[in-house]
Amino acid sequence: MGWMEGRWEENVITTSLEQAINWARQSSMWPMTFGLACCAIEMMATGAPRYDIDRFGAGAFRATPRQADLMIVAGTVNHKMAARVRRLYNQMPEPKFVIAMGACTCGGGPYYKYGYNVVKGVDLVVPVDVYVPGCPPRPEALLEGLMRIQDKVRRMKELTKGQPLELPVPQRTGTVLLPDELADETKAKEFLVRNKEAAKPAKA
Numbered sequence: 001m002g003w004m005e006g007r008w009e010e011n012v013i014t015t016s017l018e019q020a021i022n023w024a025r026q027s028s029m030w031p032m033t034f035g036l037a038c039c040a041i042e043m044m045a046t047g048a049p050r051y052d053i054d055r056f057g058a059g060a061f062r063a064t065p066r067q068a069d070l071m072i073v074a075g076t077v078n079h080k081m082a083a084r085v086r087r088l089y090n091q092m093p094e095p096k097f098v099i100a101m102g103a104c105t106c107g108g109g110p111y112y113k114y115g116y117n118v119v120k121g122v123d124l125v126v127p128v129d130v131y132v133p134g135c136p137p138r139p140e141a142l143l144e145g146l147m148r149i150q151d152k153v154r155r156m157k158e159l160t161k162g163q164p165l166e167l168p169v170p171q172r173t174g175t176v177l178l179p180d181e182l183a184d185e186t187k188a189k190e191f192l193v194r195n196k197e198a199a200k201p202a203k204a
Contacts, residue, residue, distance in 0.1 A: 018156075018157070022153055022154055022155075022156050023154070025069075025095075025153050025156075026057075026150040026153040026154055027056075027057040028057045028058075028060075029056070029057060029058040029069060029070045029097075029146070029149065029150070029153075030058070030060050030061070030062050030067060030068050030069055030070060031058055031060075031061050031062070031068060031070040031071070031072050032061070032062055032064075032065055032068035032070065032071050032072070032088065032092070033061040033062060033063050034088070035074045035075055036073065036074060036075030036076060036077060036081060036085075036105075037074070037075025037076040037102075037104065038075060038102075038136055039074035039075045039101050039102035039104070039105065039136045039137070040074040040075055041136070042074070042101075042136045042137060042138065042139055042142065043072055043074045043101065043142060045139050046139035046142045046143060047059060047061065050139075051139040051140070051143065053142075053143065053146065056143065056146055056147070056150070058070065058146055065088045065089075065091040065092045066091055066092070066093065068092055068096075069092065069093065069095065069096050069097065070096070070097050070098075070099065070146075070149065071088070071089060071092065071096065071097070071098045071099070071126070072098075072099045072101055072142070073085065073098065073099065073100050073101060073105045073122045073126070073128075074101040074102060074105070075101075075102060075104060075105060076102075076104040076105070076109065076111065076118055077104070077105060077118070077119040077122045077125065078117050078118055078119065079117055079118075079119055080117070082119050082122075082124075082125045085122070085125055085126060086125050086126060089125075089126045095156070097129045097130075097149050097152070097153075098122075098126050098127060098128045098129050098130075099128075099129065099130050099131075099132060099142070099145045099146070099149065100121075100122050100123065100128045100130070100131045100132065101132045101136075101137060101142060101145070102132070102133075102134060102135060102136050102137060103133055103134065103135040104118065104135075105121075105122045106121060106122075106131045106132075106133055107120060107121045108120040108121060109135060110135075129148075129149060129152060130145045130148045130149055130152075131145075132144070132145040
């Protein structure tokens with residue numbers, strides 16, 4: 001305690017207003033209730049009694065973005081769904097945080113090369129604070145990501161994240177960039193024939 005020792009009565013704690021607010025905020029993270037694909041099952045398991053995300057104060061999954069401050073993007077983000085994810089993010093109050101859960105969310109996953117309908121990383125849609133890789137990541141990994149979010153909240157200054165309220169989002173324009181074997185029409189036909197031949201059942 002140093003120079004403060006003996007100057008206060010028992011059970012008195014001194015701190016700054018900023019630290020007190022950050023402590024309350026990190027101990028009551030409210031995730032939004034939504035899942036996009038198979039990673040959402042692992043997110044549900046994290047909230048179940050075995051792992052109990054409520055130990056970290058993040059068990060109150062909110063059904064509306066206006067009451068949530070943590071978005072866990074769990075699963076594959078399609079281009080059609082990207083606009084909805086961005087709308088939900090915009091409706092969340094500041095300061096808000098985003099966890100990208102799973103390989104598909106972080107960078108497109110197994111759909112990265114040929115999945116023309118899959119966003120190659122949700123960070124093209126919303127700003128991501130913590131990436132949790134895996135296919136799918138285990139509940140322990142999601143809890144680790146939550147603790148990293150809490151570390152960020154603990155170090156927040158001036159009661160905000162220090163980011164602008166609206167960040168520019170890269171827009172995809174033109175046609176989808178195809179891999180070399182599909183870019184040329186002749187090569188695309190050859191690729192299709194090879195795939196059909198490989199898919200034929202083997203004769204007994």
